[in-house]
Amino acid sequence: MIEKEFALSGSEQNPDLTAKDRKAFLRDRLLGKGAPGPVEAFKQHGADFVVASDLDELIAGMNKLTPAPLLDAAHVRAQIEARDRQLANKVTKDAQVQGIYNSRRYIGDKIGRTSAPHRLLDPAAGPLIGVKLHILTRKTLGGIQTDLDSRAIGADGSVLPGLYAAGEVAGFGGGGVHGYNALEGTFLGGCIFSGRAAGRHAARSL
């Protein structure tokens, strides 16, 4: 699973793609055995990672990462065993497993982003890896309200002369092009689209 389904976002965590190294990408991600280098480095050095050969050891390790133990081994075991039982058939009532089957109907996910469905507690698939998650701050969806030429809107609702705003400070366009939720991959494009609109309008009107 960690080979295919575990990924890290960002340029410095994906040296093969960042270096445009198409061969390394093919070798390591699609055909490869073992996790990509940066993922493996996290597994070894990351403060939030616990690697164990059995579930009790894993949960004991996870519980050491929090001031007070939060996980009950029996409760976690019950959830995982229930999930594993759902893999005996090609159909399932577990929606998370259904989601994996659905993903694998898309060739991109089948080759590159999912491992063949298997039991988590199958010793042949081990070791077990637990990761403690934190809320990570990233994007601001609201901001300076702008018209379609990226001209800033003033307090009274009309254009504020002389000022344009674009990119994340303008909510990627208009003061919140995403509304409440983003579809992803839309931020860079929002910077490009709103930055282009600002530059074009300013160039035209000087």
Place this chain on the structure above:
Amino acid sequence: MDADVIVVGAGLAGLVAAHELTTAGKKVALLDQENAANLGGQAWWSFGGLFFVDSPEQRRARISDSVELAWSDWRGSAGFDRLDDEDSWAVKWARAYVEFAAGEKRSWLAGLGMSWLPFAGWAERGDLRAGGHGNSVPRFHITWGTGTGVAEPFIASARRAASAGLLEFRHRHRVDELVVEGGAVVGVRGKLLKNDDSARGVSSNREEIDDFEVRAQAVIVTTGGIGANHDLVRQYWPERLGTAPKSMITGVPRYVDGRMLGIAEAAGARLVNRDRMWHYTEGIRNWDPIWPAHGIRILSCLYVYKRQTCGPRPTWPSTTTPGSSSPRR
């Protein structure tokens, strides 16, 4: 050089605006509080994933996508509910952007030298409802070179414009005020910060060595969001997501400080939708940090909760970002 236009912020949005202006022969002063090593801003650090609709990569994988499907997904995700007020321009932008993503976006960027991985990724797979949040189909196209591949063409364009005398880089210029005269923005004021040789992304000093004022016919503000300013994140944290977590880690460099929003507001700009943010549940601490509290976003396999709270919304990896953060306790 007397600039026609001042651009504040040398991230992607500022570089694209500068590219358009200098291509049209206009003179640009490009100001940023950071040094030359940081050109490109967050985009350089990004994954370089781009939302395209009905792309050759999708078609090759027999995915049929369209403006109408994407627009339905966008509206279902956005949930615009302030249409006659804070969302009045946002919804127009959203429609224009979906059309851009289905049209000119790919060819325009390809013309600037970008290319993409053979398969689109599938992010935000949805909340189980056809009309709800999420992508009905894979649309996340990773650029070769990731974020550097997106930023590079525009950095190169700025450098070319600088050698042609059309653009002046003014690094270490921190803008503190927009100059307003007769109801119009006519320039910027701020502090020149002490030189700093730090590497890209590393926090730089804030020692002030001089004042500056620059004037031009227009000012374009492209200073990014508030992601590194946890005080602002907490201040605007929406009730619908519960209370802000006691501790958070940071997915952006220190310069994403959000200061400019207040500065623009003081000059008369209208700020909207400040309660809407996009933070990730799946953060881990970087074992080799570049900026303070540096966190990395992961894409993972299976969530285990302390209490089983799976309600009508899925709270699993790669389905819905807010869905997975709200029941987390």
